[in-house]
Amino acid sequence: MSQIPFDQLSKQYLEEFLSPLGKVTRNLEIPGESKFVDIYFAPTVTPSIADLGILGRMVQTSCLLEPYRNAPRRTELRSCLLKLLWLQENDRRKAKSENRSLPELPQLWILAATIHQPVIQEVAGQLDRDWLPGIYFLPKLFRSAIVAIDQLPETEETLWLRILGRDRTQERAILEVLALPKHHPRRNNILQLLANWKVKIELGEIEDFSQQEVLMAFSQAFLEWEQATRQEGRQEGRQEGQRTLILRLLTRQVGNLSEETRSQIHTLSIEQLEALADALLDFSTVTDLETWLLNHG
Known part of the structure; x- marks a missing residue:
């Protein structure tokens, strides 16, 4: 019960970061097989490592992303590798039929979120040394790596991956997001x-959230987001109210307005609306309004 909703949420989370950088395909179906890749990403621009940290470095080329909230079992790791190999075979068949060279394996x-050390040893x-601790590379033939999120150093570089962790790892990452400046470009979307x-979690669709501290961090994130949303709503309401009032005053002052002018x-x-409110008493014709909009729009 817990893994499927977590998969859905983690896909939304990863898509938030990757969609501006390239093509994100959720649940990519492997032709001829009843298998789906959680996230398949093909960059169309070079992802910024400065912006995304280690996640940005990971997605410099086409890749498959398979998130696990619980420690993946051996069968699940084998399944991930099979998906990669099936994609390779599908690409090979396409390249052969189109008489072109085989593309690089993603x-x-x-x-x-966590993984058992004996499993790391078995694979x-x-x-x-060119990557961070907690990232385990399989033999080069397989072009695969396991990111043990709970073993990553707690730095700004790993923040966006640690959100996908669990327990204290996730709690501390959420608190780091809350501590970001309110104008940070990703803060509100992540909240x-x-x-x-x-x-x-409250609906019981995701289990295993037994850590009270983690629940408190989620609650704090929810309150911050709710407050920001209300403030944004008040701002939009204030703006809409001003606009409606000014349109009424302008109609009385200069007559009916065209749809283009209203737009x-x-x-x-x-x-700008406040400046228009100050200026509209000096208007006598629609031309005066149009001239003002041309200079101030």
């Missing part, structure tokens, strides 16, 4: 996703 990233997972997770006024910011 990278498989298994995002595990011959090895750390790479919205976390608020969605909180609702799912222009609808695009004005609060500051």
Whole structure:
């Protein structure tokens, strides 16, 4: 019960980061097989490592992303590898039929909130000194790696991956998101996703959230998002009220307005609407209004 809703939420989370950078395909069906890749990503622009940290480095090329909230079992790891190989075979058949060279095999990233060390040993997972601790690469032939999220260093570089962790790892990552400046470009969107997770948890759709501290962190994220949403709603309401009043005053002052002129006024910011309110008493014709919009729009 717990894994399927977590899959859905983690896909939404990863799509938030990756969709501006390339093509994101959720539940990519492997032709001829009843198998689906959780996230298949093909970059169309170069992902920014400065913006996304280690996640940005991971998605520099086409890749499969398979998130797990619980420690993946051996059968699940084998299934991930089979998906990669089936995709390779499908690409090989397409390349042959179209008489072109075989494209490079995509990278498989298994995002595990936690993983058992004996499993790492069985798949011959090895750390790479060019990468961070907690990222175990399988033999090069397989183009695969397991990211043990609970073993990643707690730095800004790993924040966006640690949100997909669990227990104290996830709790501390949520608190780091809350501590970001309110104008941070990703903060509000991530808080919205976390608020969605909180609702799912309360409905019992995601189990294994036994850590009270984690639940409190989710609740705090929900409250921050709710407050920001209300503030945004008040701002929009204030702007709409000003716009309606100004349109009425303008109609009385200069006569009926064309749809084009009304559309222009609808695009004005609060500051521009306030300036228009100050100026409209000096208008005597629609031309005066149009001239003002041309200079201030």
